[in-house]
Amino acid sequence: MKPNSIPGRAFSLWALRHFLRPRLVALSGAALAMMGRAVVLLLVPWPLKFIVDSVIFHKPLPAWLAGLLPNPQTHSVALLTALGAAMLLLGVADAVLDYLGGRLLLRVGQHTIFDIRCALFAHLQRLSLGFHRRQNAGDLMARLGGDIQTLQDFVMSLGSGLFAHLLTVVGMASVMLIIDWRFALVVLAAAPLLLVVTQRYIQHLKKAFRQARYKEGQLWGMVQEVIAGIPVVQAYGREAYEDRRFRQRAQQSLGAGVWANQLQMGFTPLVGGLVATATGVATWYGAAQVLAGQITPGELLVFLAYLRGLASPVRQFAKMAGVTSKASVAAERIWEVFSQEPDIRDAPRALRPSSCRGGLEFRSVCFGYNPHELTLHDISLRIEAGQTIALVGATGAGKSTLVSLIPRFHDPLKGQVLLDGRDLRDLQLTFVRDQVALVLQEPLLFRGTLWENIAYGRAGAGYAEAVAAAKAVGIHELIQGLPDGYNTPVGERGVGLSGGQRQYVSIARAMLRNSPIVILDEPTSGLDALSERYVLGALKRLTKGRTTLVIAHRLATIAEADGIVVLDQGRIVQAGTHGQLLGQGGRYAELWHSSVRRPSSPAEVL
Ligand SMILES: Nc1ncnc2c1ncn2[C@@H]1O[C@H](COP(=O)(O)OP(=O)(O)O)[C@@H](O)[C@H]1O
Ligand SMILES: [Mg+2]
Numbered sequence: 001m002k003p004n005s006i007p008g009r010a011f012s013l014w015a016l017r018h019f020l021r022p023r024l025v026a027l028s029g030a031a032l033a034m035m036g037r038a039v040v041l042l043l044v045p046w047p048l049k050f051i052v053d054s055v056i057f058h059k060p061l062p063a064w065l066a067g068l069l070p071n072p073q074t075h076s077v078a079l080l081t082a083l084g085a086a087m088l089l090l091g092v093a094d095a096v097l098d099y100l101g102g103r104l105l106l107r108v109g110q111h112t113i114f115d116i117r118c119a120l121f122a123h124l125q126r127l128s129l130g131f132h133r134r135q136n137a138g139d140l141m142a143r144l145g146g147d148i149q150t151l152q153d154f155v156m157s158l159g160s161g162l163f164a165h166l167l168t169v170v171g172m173a174s175v176m177l178i179i180d181w182r183f184a185l186v187v188l189a190a191a192p193l194l195l196v197v198t199q200r201y202i203q204h205l206k207k208a209f210r211q212a213r214y215k216e217g218q219l220w221g222m223v224q225e226v227i228a229g230i231p232v233v234q235a236y237g238r239e240a241y242e243d244r245r246f247r248q249r250a251q252q253s254l255g256a257g258v259w260a261n262q263l264q265m266g267f268t269p270l271v272g273g274l275v276a277t278a279t280g281v282a283t284w285y286g287a288a289q290v291l292a293g294q295i296t297p298g299e300l301l302v303f304l305a306y307l308r309g310l311a312s313p314v315r316q317f318a319k320m321a322g323v324t325s326k327a328s329v330a331a332e333r334i335w336e337v338f339s340q341e342p343d344i345r346d347a348p349r350a351l352r353p354s355s356c357r358g359g360l361e362f363r364s365v366c367f368g369y370n371p372h373e374l375t376l377h378d379i380s381l382r383i384e385a386g387q388t389i390a391l392v393g394a395t396g397a398g399k400s401t402l403v404s405l406i407p408r409f410h411d412p413l414k415g416q417v418l419l420d421g422r423d424l425r426d427l428q429l430t431f432v433r434d435q436v437a438l439v440l441q442e443p444l445l446f447r448g449t450l451w452e453n454i455a456y457g458r459a460g461a462g463y464a465e466a467v468a469a470a471k472a473v474g475i476h477e478l479i480q481g482l483p484d485g486y487n488t489p490v491g492e493r494g495v496g497l498s499g500g501q502r503q504y505v506s507i508a509r510a511m512l513r514n515s516p517i518v519i520l521d522e523p524t525s526g527l528d529a530l531s532e533r534y535v536l537g538a539l540k541r542l543t544k545g546r547t548t549l550v551i552a553h554r555l556a557t558i559a560e561a562d563g564i565v566v567l568d569q570g571r572i573v574q575a576g577t578h579g580q581l582l583g584q585g586g587r588y589a590e591l592w593h594s595s596v597r598r599p600s601s602p603a604e605v606l
Helices: 013-019 021-043 046-056 076-126 129-134 137-158 162-179 181-188 190-228 230-235 239-291 297-338 399-404 429-434 450-455 463-472 476-480 499-513 529-543 578-584 586-596
Strands: 360-367 376-383 388-392 414-419 436-439 517-521 547-551 563-568 571-576
Touching (some): 013 021, 021 162, 046 297, 076 137, 076 162, 076 297, 137 297, 162 297, 181 190, 181 239, 190 297, 230 239, 239 297, 376 399, 376 571, 388 399, 399 517, 429 436, 436 499, 450 463, 450 499, 463 476, 476 499, 499 529, 563 578
Parallel strands (some): 388 563, 436 517, 517 547
Antiparallel strands (some): 360 376, 360 414, 563 571
C-alpha cells in the first residue's frame, strides 16, 4: 500500500450494508415503487401498438382483449378513446411511481450517509493514540468530508430512476424474445459487448479516482499541517515556500482528477455510439420484417420503444460510471478507517470497581513505540495512594512515555501497570481514565468560553461546578479580574489567553474531574516566574490528598515530593528523597546543580 494510507481489509460497497438495516421498511417501499414502475414502463408502448394495428389497420384484437375492448371493425373510435385513456393512465402511473420511489430512495440514502458519517467520526475518536500519531489528520478529514460527499452524490444520482429502468431490462428482453426471437437477438447482440466495455472502463476509472482521492488526502494533510503551524510559517517567512508546496501537491491532485475525468468523458460517447448503431440496425431489420409480413407495424413500434427503453438505462449508466466508481473508491477509503480496530480496548470481562484509592505500581514494565526499540526498560515503581512522586531526567529519557501508560494511552509490551493492585488491562478503560486527571505543558483548550473549558473536565458539569473548581484551586479572583470573567471567549488552542491563564484553566479542569490520580507533565515549563508562582500554588491545591506524578524540569519545584525517581534513557537510575539523592551524588546531583543555578527558579515548592 501507499505510504500514509491506512491498510484496510478487502472491501466492497456490500460492507456498508448494515447501515441499511434500520431502514429496511423505507427501502422495501422504494423497491416496491420501482418494481411497479418497471411494470408500467413495460406496458407503456402497448396501447400504441394496438392503435396502429387495430385502429389504423383494423386487425382483430387478440382473444383475451376482445372481451375487454370495443371491436375495432365496428367501434374503432371508441377503441381509440379507450387506448388513449390507457396511455394517459400509464403515463400518470409512471410519473407518480417515479416520484414516490425516488423520494423514498433519496431519503433512505441521505439518512444512511448521515449515519455513516457520524459512525465514522465516533470510530475515529476512539482509535488509539498510536493510530492518530501515525495517521495524517488532514487525510482523515478528507475522508470524513470529501469521501462522504462523494457517497452522497452517488446516492442522489440513484434517485434518477436508474433502478426502475434496470428492472425493466429483463422484462423487455423477454417480451421481445416472445414476439420474435430472431429480431430480439439482433437487438440484444450489443449487450455483451456493452458489458465488457463497461467492466473495463469501471476498473480504469476506479484506479484513476483512487489515485485522485489519495492525492487529495495528501493535499489536505499538508494544509492541516501549515494551518496548525502558522506561527512558525509566518515567523520564518516561509509562506512562498508553502505556496509552492501547495501548488505542487494541488497540481498532482489536479492531474489525477483530469485523467479520471478524461476517462469518464470517453466512455459516454462510446456507449452512445454503440446504442445508436444497435438502433439503426434494429430499425432497418425490423422494417424489412414488416415488409416481409413477419411482424406487424405495431409490433415494430413496441420493439423500437423497448430498444429505447433498454438504451436509456445503458446511457444513464455510462454517465453514472464516473459517480459509481468514485463512490466505490470513497466507500473503500471510509471502510479502511472502519476496519481499524482500537489497539486499546476493554477485555471481555473487564471490571469496574466501585471505588478507587489511587495506588499505582509499575511491575517490570517494558515499552517501546515500536517493539524493536524499547523506550522504557524494566521499570518497577510503587506509588502509594496519596503520595507525590516526581520524575526527573533529561529530555527524551522517557518520562512522558512512562506516565502515558497510566491512562492506558499505550499498553506495556512486557510487565504490568497496576491500579490498587489490579492490572489496568483487567479494568474497564473508561474506569481507568476516570481516575486520572492530566495537566500537560501545553494546555489544550477548545473554542468556547473559559468556564466551558473548565467544565469540560467532567461530563454534565455546568457553570456552578466550573466556578467551584476555580475557587478550589485558588484562581477565582484571577478569572474575575478578566474583563469578561468566566465568559472570556477562548479561541482554538487557547488563543486569547496568556500561557499562565491557559494553565489555570487546565488545572481547574483537572480539579473538577476530582480524580484520585493527577499527572503533571511539566506544567510550568514555558511560564514566566510570576505565572509559575501562581500555577504552582494552584497545583498544590489540586494535588492535595491525591496520588500525584509530577514531571518537572526545574528541580526546585519538586524537592518536597515524597519520592523522586531519576530516569535515564528509559531506565530508573536512582530513586529516593531529595536529601538521599543529593547525598548519593550521581545523576540527580548533576541535574540539581545544573538546575538550581538557573536564575528563575522560584522559591515556592510543591
Ligand atoms: N509518539 C512517539 N512515537 C515514537 N517515539 C516517541 C514518541 N513519543 C516519544 N518518543 C520517543 O521516546 C523517547 C522518550 O520520549 P518522552 O517520553 O517524550 O521523553 P521525555 O518526556 O522524558 O522528554 C524519545 O526518544 C522520543 O523520541
Ligand atoms: Mg516529556
